[in-house]
Amino acid sequence: MGIIDTHAHYLEEDFGEDLFPLIESLPSVGVEKLIAVGYDLRSSREEIALAHKYSHVFAAAGIHPENCYALPEDWLESLEEMLGDERICALGEIGFDYHYDNTDKAVQAEVFEKQLLLADKLDLPVIIHSRDACEDTMNMLKKHRPKGVLHCFSGSAETAAEVVRLGMYIGFTGVLTFKNAKKAVAACEAVPIDRLLLETDCPYMAPVPHRGKRCDSSMLQFTAARMAEIKGVSTEEMIDIAKQNAERLFRLNS
Numbered sequence: 001m002g003i004i005d006t007h008a009h010y011l012e013e014d015f016g017e018d019l020f021p022l023i024e025s026l027p028s029v030g031v032e033k034l035i036a037v038g039y040d041l042r043s044s045r046e047e048i049a050l051a052h053k054y055s056h057v058f059a060a061a062g063i064h065p066e067n068c069y070a071l072p073e074d075w076l077e078s079l080e081e082m083l084g085d086e087r088i089c090a091l092g093e094i095g096f097d098y099h100y101d102n103t104d105k106a107v108q109a110e111v112f113e114k115q116l117l118l119a120d121k122l123d124l125p126v127i128i129h130s131r132d133a134c135e136d137t138m139n140m141l142k143k144h145r146p147k148g149v150l151h152c153f154s155g156s157a158e159t160a161a162e163v164v165r166l167g168m169y170i171g172f173t174g175v176l177t178f179k180n181a182k183k184a185v186a187a188c189e190a191v192p193i194d195r196l197l198l199e200t201d202c203p204y205m206a207p208v209p210h211r212g213k214r215c216d217s218s219m220l221q222f223t224a225a226r227m228a229e230i231k232g233v234s235t236e237e238m239i240d241i242a243k244q245n246a247e248r249l250f251r252l253n254s
């Protein structure tokens with residue numbers, strides 16, 4: 001059983017002293033590969049370093065919309081240089097996040113769009129974050145038609161179907177296991193099984209029965225079991241199909 005966690009944040013401030021033993025232990029508990037996702041220049045650099053340390057860790061580098069306001073002038077050049085690293089499998093996470101009061105939509109759009117163009121130039125899949133910004137995210141995806149994933153999906157079944165029509169994948173976290181997850185379950189039902197990705201978004205979003213605790217990739221089996229139930233396949237089949245989907249999108253075998 002080889003599970004792939006397509007979205008994890010393993011930084012020392014979240015995991016402290018047990019970071020390295022934890023990552024080393026993951027293959028022995030069924031986690032075959034994981035993608036360590038950056039959200040600014042510093043975290044992207046750290047995730048790349050982690051991917052150099054462990055052969056089961058791959059990295060994504062990008063500027064998250066919450067971190068797009070005080071960028072150095074040469075941020076795009078710095079990012080492009082990082083994306084040339086041999087352990088990089090995606091550009092991300094990038095997108096729109098309108099959740100906070102300090103939101104400047106124009107700045108977010110500029111940083112998002114520059115990174116979509118960079119992904120196209122470098123032929124990399126993108127990892128998209130979208131919170132409280134469904135319409136603007138969909139318009140941006142329709143304009144640029146990137147290959148990639150809409151991660152930690154929180155939209156409707158209709159939006160999920162539209163994302164799939166654009167050729168993209170959809171990632172679900174432990175939210176799928178929550179009692180009140182009707183919307184996420186409906187969206188998961190609407191996505192063809194060959195476009196589904198499993199992710200933790202750890203240290204956040206721990207699945208039931210670990211809800212509220214610090215999440216790590218070993219908990220992804222609970223999300224996989226729930227996704228399997230929704231799609232009417234066995235857990236082993238679901239893990240295998242999601243693994244093939246992740247390897248295809250992120251080219252983890254080449």
Ligand SMILES: [Zn+2]
Pocket residue numbers: 007009037093201
């Ligand atoms: Zn994330």
